[in-house]
Amino acid sequence: MELLKNCPSCNSTSYKTRINGYDYFLSNEEFIIVECNECGLNFTNPRPGIADSVRFYDSADYISHDTSKKGLLTLVYTYARNFMLRKKLSIVEGYSKGKNILDIGCGTGEFLNFCKKKGLETYGVELNRKPRETAAKNFGLDIREKIVDFPAEKHMFDCITLWHVLEHIHELAPTIESIKNHLKPDGALIIALPNCSSWDALHYKKFWAAYDLPRHLYHFNKKSFTKFLGIHQFKIIKILPQVLDSYYISLLSEKYKSGKNNLIKAILNGAISNFKAGNSETGYSSQIYILHPEIS
Numbered sequence: 001m002e003l004l005k006n007c008p009s010c011n012s013t014s015y016k017t018r019i020n021g022y023d024y025f026l027s028n029e030e031f032i033i034v035e036c037n038e039c040g041l042n043f044t045n046p047r048p049g050i051a052d053s054v055r056f057y058d059s060a061d062y063i064s065h066d067t068s069k070k071g072l073l074t075l076v077y078t079y080a081r082n083f084m085l086r087k088k089l090s091i092v093e094g095y096s097k098g099k100n101i102l103d104i105g106c107g108t109g110e111f112l113n114f115c116k117k118k119g120l121e122t123y124g125v126e127l128n129r130k131p132r133e134t135a136a137k138n139f140g141l142d143i144r145e146k147i148v149d150f151p152a153e154k155h156m157f158d159c160i161t162l163w164h165v166l167e168h169i170h171e172l173a174p175t176i177e178s179i180k181n182h183l184k185p186d187g188a189l190i191i192a193l194p195n196c197s198s199w200d201a202l203h204y205k206k207f208w209a210a211y212d213l214p215r216h217l218y219h220f221n222k223k224s225f226t227k228f229l230g231i232h233q234f235k236i237i238k239i240l241p242q243v244l245d246s247y248y249i250s251l252l253s254e255k256y257k258s259g260k261n262n263l264i265k266a267i268l269n270g271a272i273s274n275f276k277a278g279n280s281e282t283g284y285s286s287q288i289y290i291l292h293p294e295i296s
C-alpha cells in the first residue's frame with residue numbers, strides 16, 4: 001500500500017477522512033477515502049501501488065464482457081455498447097475537428113475501431129499488455145503502452161479521450177501534462193468521470209458503486225475537477241450528462257448494500273438522480289467534460 005502525504009491534485013498536506021468503504025466488487029478489503037482541505041478532492045488513501053494494483057483487476061468481469069454467450073443480459077449489454085459507441089463518436093465529431101484521435105485507456109480498442117471505420121485516424125494508449133495486443137491483432141490499431149511512446153514532434157492530436165479512465169491512473173499530474181503536450185492548441189480533451197456529488201452518490205454513501213475502491217484512486221466532483229484543470233491550464237467548455245450510468249450504478253449499489261438485485265429500486269433511484277441533476281448544481285451520476293487548453 002502507498003500512503004499519500006500530499007493531495008494528488010493541489011499538493012496540500014491537509015486532508016480529513018471522509019468515507020470508510022470496501023472493495024465490494026472483488027476483494028472485500030477495506031479502503032479509506034479522504035478529502036483534501038484545500039481543493040476538496042476526494043482520493044483513496046492509502047491506495048495500492050502500481051505493482052500491487054494488478055490483483056484488484058483480477059476478474060474476467062472487470063476486463064471484458066463475453067459477448068459470445070446468448071441471453072437477455074448479453075443482448076442488453078450489446079445494445080448498450082453499440083449505443084455508447086455511437087454516442088461517443090457523435091461527441092468527438094461534435095466537439096473537435098475529429099481528424100485524428102488518441103484514446104487513452106482504450107482497452108481492446110472497440111471504440112477506436114468504430115472511429116476508424118468512420119474515417120478517423122486512430123491511436124490508442126493501453127497500459128495492460130493483453131488488451132493492447134488484442135486491439136492490434138483484431139483491428140490492426142496503433143496502440144502503445146504510454147502517451148510518451150507517441151513522440152510529440154510526430155504526434156499531435158485533434159482530440160484526446162479518456163472514458164472513465166483518469167480516475168484509475170496513478171500518475172495524475174504527469175498524465176495531464178503529457179496530454180497537454182500532445183493536444184493541438186485548438187484540440188479538444190474529452191474526459192468522462194463519475195461524480196461523487198451526484199444524488200445517487202450521496203444516497204448510497206459508502207455503498208455507491210462508482211467509488212469502486214480501490215480501483216478508483218480519485219473521486220472528482222465539478223468543483224474539485226475544475227480546480228485540478230485550472231492547475232494544468234484547461235478550461236471546461238461543456239458538461240454532458242451520462243444518463244444511463246445512474247441506473248447501472250444504482251443497480252450495483254443496491255446489490256452492495258443489500259446483497260440482492262433490486263431492479264425496481266435501482267430504476268427509481270436512477271431516475272431520481274437524473275431528475276435532481278437536471279434541477280441542481282450537484283450534477284449527474286457520471287458526466288463527460290469537454291475541455292480546451294488555455295492559450296497563454
Ligand SMILES: [Zn+2]
Pocket residue numbers: 007008009010011012036037038039040041
Ligand atoms: Zn487538494
